Amino acid sequence: MGIIERKEREKERRKDEIVEAARRVFFEKGLVTATMDEIAEAAELSKATLYLHFPSKEDLYLAVAMGGLRALHGKFQEIIEHEPSIVRALHRMKEAYMEFFRTQRQYVQMFSFLQMSQFHKQVSDHMRSTCDSENDKHWEAIIGLLRRGVEQKIIRDDIDPTEMAIVLWTNASSLMLRADNEHDMWKRRRNIDLRKTMETSFRMTIDAILTPAARLEYQALLHAEHAAVHQS
Amino acid sequence: MGIIERKEREKERRKDEIVEAARRVFFEKGLVTATMDEIAEAAELSKATLYLHFPSKEDLYLAVAMGGLRALHGKFQEIIEHEPSIVRALHRMKEAYMEFFRTQRQYVQMFSFLQMSQFHKQVSDHMRSTCDSENDKHWEAIIGLLRRGVEQKIIRDDIDPTEMAIVLWTNASSLMLRADNEHDMWKRRRNIDLRKTMETSFRMTIDAILTPAARLEYQALLHAEHAAVHQS
Amino acid sequence: MGIIERKEREKERRKDEIVEAARRVFFEKGLVTATMDEIAEAAELSKATLYLHFPSKEDLYLAVAMGGLRALHGKFQEIIEHEPSIVRALHRMKEAYMEFFRTQRQYVQMFSFLQMSQFHKQVSDHMRSTCDSENDKHWEAIIGLLRRGVEQKIIRDDIDPTEMAIVLWTNASSLMLRADNEHDMWKRRRNIDLRKTMETSFRMTIDAILTPAARLEYQALLHAEHAAVHQS
Amino acid sequence: MGIIERKEREKERRKDEIVEAARRVFFEKGLVTATMDEIAEAAELSKATLYLHFPSKEDLYLAVAMGGLRALHGKFQEIIEHEPSIVRALHRMKEAYMEFFRTQRQYVQMFSFLQMSQFHKQVSDHMRSTCDSENDKHWEAIIGLLRRGVEQKIIRDDIDPTEMAIVLWTNASSLMLRADNEHDMWKRRRNIDLRKTMETSFRMTIDAILTPAARLEYQALLHAEHAAVHQS
DNA sequence: CATGAATGAGGTTTCATTCAT
DNA sequence: TATGAATGAAACCTCATTCAT
Known part of the structure; x- marks a missing residue:
């Protein structure tokens, strides 16, 4: 019995090793340019073994992306579960996302x-459904947070929380993608720091989704933080 | 001299024919799945001839996308040049973009x-610079509009107009992309109509970028329009 | 000591099980198309275990074929040993071969x-020599029969019995192979029943190898049998 | 118009070059062991080009085999058309086949x-039908010859000429195959020269298919030839 | 210019065979 | 002995791109 479990774990470990090797290659070369041969070499396995898993x-590629997604979602989840203040939660989620961008920006492309x-269309049904359910959990968490916000009069109640969640996440992600791709270009041409623009967009x-009262709380929070940063 | 010009014109026509054929194929299959063979067949030319042009x-692909971009920008340009009211201009631009999405949504993927x-990285320098300058004109127009808006106290002045332009365009485009890809999924799973969410996001x-006064004007405009629609 | 023997017997049994499973798969798919995976599954063993044996x-494949060869040779041997009349022996061997073809024709391909x-070249030395000695016994038996026939003036003496044996066996086998492969084609295209052609060829x-006197005996035999068949 | 024809011819030439290269490789290695890479190298072409043709x-493989088949059939055709004596024709066909075996024995394996x-089952419909029609021509020629023989009372009339043709060709081919594979073995073990056995089998x-009268003519022919050989 | 043919590259797939446990 | 996993090899297949005419 224990043997089967051990085998299972080892299989998982092997899969993880492959995903990790693939991550390195995909980060460097992107989906189209990366070859399975390169990934096999990076994983120190044969190509056939990759196709075995x-x-x-x-x-x-999706498995790699899902790794990033899970990491990010994990942080969100933690914040949502442990931060009682909705405003603070939103703020900390932004911070977490920015931090994620700073340290693992290549995932943003993948997302x-x-x-x-x-x-x-090119992905197996199994992977697609795994991915879908992961995404679902993510959306559920954000929508849940916003719903709580509406109840607490923190979030405006004239927009459907689901729509809000979509807008929130879409706006954030798309600016990150642009920042990843065009950061240098905007700096060069118009002296714009897209990192800062991301903050602007978030804000x-x-x-736009807070109630007037909550907006004040949010501004106070930003102000306090700003002060804290400038003190250190 | 006239001969050279005629040749030039014919060459342009041939390029346009290829782009049009490519558009049809790319619309149907996407960049990766479409093959040069298919495009050649659609253009009734040999594959090698495509490479002459x-x-x-x-x-x-970029040439096709640029066609869509130019069409969209053309409409924006026209609105920006002829609509004296900034608020109305923003509104009409949104309408134009939505109309574009309704009729030629496949371009959104391409963008x-x-x-x-x-x-x-895979594109020729020449094409890249053509594309860049086209983009530049586009950004210039939007930024110009927003700057005028700031001057007229229509647009809030505490955010850099360039940043605002980026946020505006990025938010709009990214929701369109999501609507293109996930419309059915959201409808099915959570009964969300992403078309409506696009409107929400725009609004x-x-x-978020208007001054309080302008915001009232904008709401009046939406209200008037809403009434007009329900009358017809 | 008894334990070692039991082990030995069990090992043999396991080998036989594998050969039987392999036989089913090879019969259905042929050497090239059949896979070790399929055989392993048919044998309810892992692929690696097949390679232990x-x-x-x-x-x-050779082991399977040898099974068929031994079965066929066994029948021949029996006839040769117990049938005193050479002519009858030849006839009964033909009958046995035809019967073998009717019931286990797939072996013919294998042979x-x-x-x-x-x-x-792809076969182990051990298997090759086992196969060779099996074959040798077979040839020896047929050649022996023909030699006896020569002595008894049943078989013509101007052709070497060994050559005769080769011709006899080669002709018979090759027509069977053709019948196995092309039966339908000949029926369809030229309304030829290769089963009948096999009989023709045998006759x-x-x-061609009998003396004139024996030929009459052979014809009488055929005639008698023909009558017997038509009576029933 | 001439251009199209020239292209056609060049395409044929290229195909022939590939077949010739493939022939060399298949002769050396056989179907299973030979790889497309080796053939590509032998043809000084890329593997993809092989698959283009x-x-x-x-x-x-079939194309190569067909080349040999056509060569052999060509010789048969020539004999059948120009040799008025059926007996001589059969004899010369045997000689031609033996000569073919001497000089290009590897084709026999392929056949x-x-x-x-x-x-x-693994061959394209087109190739299969080409092959079938080639074979058909071949059978037609031999059957025709035998029919003529029956009319001229050279060939016995109690066996269907088609069946006779099958037996004739099958016997001859199968002994050649055995001679190709087992020549050394028979020489070593039983001092049998399969080349000679082939002659025996033919005879x-x-x-077996000649009428008694024709059989005398045939023996005379063999005798004359034997004398001629021993004189030189 | 236009094109048919060629090609290098690499993804996909399948397998016989081997290895570590 | 038995096995799951790994693997090298090669067929198969598709394409973007180039070349010779």
């Missing part, structure tokens, strides 16, 4: 691939 | 590819 | 593989 | 593959 390059329908969107 | 598949740095973003 | 797919030198070859 | 390794139904089969 993942039915296609796209599936493997943007995930929603392309073109891409989804605008959060402002 | 475009150095790579990506270049051709999202354009900003991927992975993609840009939220525009609200 | 047989060093290669070809060896296993034809055996003689391909390409094939032999021609036997006719 | 032949849809599979099996098709290419034996052709009739395996296993093999045929037996031809004897």
Whole structure:
């Protein structure tokens, strides 16, 4: 009995090793340019072994992306569960996302691939459904937070929380993607720091969904933080 | 001399024919799935001939995308030039973008590819710079509009107009992309109509950049329009 | 000591089980198309276990073929040993071969593989020599029969009995192979029943090796049998 | 118009070059052991180019075999058309086949593959039908010859000429195959020269299909030839 | 210019065979 | 002995791109 479990665990570990090797290659080369040969070499395995665990390059890509997604969602989850203040929770989620962008920005590119329908068609049903349920959990958490916010009169009640969640997440993600791709270009051409623009965008969107009272709380929070940063 | 010009014109026509054929194929299949063979067949030319006019598949894809971009920008330009009211201009631009989405939504996918740095690396310098300057004109127009808005106290002055433009355009485009890809999924799973969410997002973003006074004007406009629609 | 013997017997039994499973798969799919996975599944064993007992797919194939060969040779042996009349023996051997073809025709394909030198190169020395000695016994028996026939003036004496044996067996086997492969084609295209052609071929070859006197005996035998068949 | 024809011819030439390269490789290694890479290298072409002209390794193999078949059939055709004496024609065909065996024996292996139904399943419809019609011509020629022989009372009339043709060709081919594979073995073990056995088999089969009168003519022919050989 | 043919590259797939446990 | 996993090899297949005419 224990043997079967151990085997199971080892299989998982092997899969994780492959995903980790694939991550390195995909981060460096992107989906199209990366080859299964490169990934096999990075994993120190044969190409056939990769196909033993993942039915296609796209599936493997999705598995890598899901790793990033889970990491990010994990942080969100933690904040949502432990931060009693909705305003603070939103703020900390922004911080977490920014931190994620700073340290693992390549995932952002990957996330943007995930929603392309073109891409989804090439992925196995199993992976797609795994991915879908993961996403679902994520949306549920954010929507839940916003619903609580509405109840607490923190979030405006004239917009459907689900729609709000979509707008919130879409706005944030898309600006990150742009920041990842065009940061240098905007700096060079118009002296714009997209990192700062991301903050601006966040603030605008959060402002837009808060009730007037909560907006004051949010501004106070930003102010306090700003002061704290400048003190250190 | 006239002969050279005629040749030039014919060459342009041939390029346009190729782009039009490529558009049909890319619309149906997407960048990765579409093949040069299919495009050649659609254009009733040989594959090699495509390469006489475009150095790579990506270049051709970009050429198609640029066609859509120019069409959309043309409409924006016209509104910006002829609509004296900033608020009305923003509103009409939203309408134009929504109309564009309704009729040529496949371009939205393409636009999202354009900003991927992975993609840009595979494109010829010439095409890239053409694309960049086209984009530049576009940004200039929007930023110009917002600057005028700041001067007229229509647009809030505490956010850099360039940043605002980026946020505005990025938010709008990203929701369109999501609507293109996930419309059915959201309808099915949570009974969300992403078309409506797009409107919500627009309204939220525009609200967020207007001064309080202008916001009233905007709401009046929406109200009037709403009434007009329900009358007909 | 008894334990070792039991082990030995069990090992043999296991080998036989594998050969039987392999037989089913090879009969259905042929050497090239059949896979070790399929055989392993049919044997309810892992692929690796097959390799504990047989060093290669070809060896296993040969083991299966040898089973058929032994069965057929056994019948021949029995006839040769117990049938005093050479003419009757030849006739009964033909009958036995035809019966074998009717009930286990798939072996005929396998036999034809055996003689391909390409094939032999891929087989273990041990298996090859087992196979060779089996074959040797077979040839020895037929040649012995023919030699006896020569002594009894049943078989013509101007052709070497060994050559005769080769011709006899080769002709018979090759027509069977053709019948196995092309039966339907000949029926369809030229309304030829290769089963009947096999009989024709046998008769021609036997006719060709008998002395004139024996030929009459053979014809009488055929005639008697023909009458018996038509009576029933 | 001439251009199209020239292109056509060049395409044929290229195909022939590939077939010739493949022939060398298949002769050396056999169907299973030979790889498309080796053939590509031998042809000094890329593997992809091979697949441009032949849809599979099996098709290419068949094309090679067909080359040999056509060569052999050509010689038969020539004899059948120009040799007025049926007996002489049969004899010269045997000589031609023996000569073919001496100089291009590897084809014999290939021919034996052709009739395996296993093999045929892996071949394109086009190639299969080309092959079938080639074979048909061949059978038609031999059957025609035998029919003429029956009319001229050279060939016995109590066996269907088609069946006779099958027996004749099958016997001859199968002994050649055995000679190709087992020549050394028989020489070593029983001091049998299969080359001579082939002659024996031919003589037996031809004897078996001739009328008594023709058989005398045939023996005279063999005798004359034997004398001629021993004189030189 | 236009094109048919060629090609290098790499993804996908399948397998016989081997290895570590 | 038995096995799950790994693997090297190669067929198969598709394409973007290039070349020779």
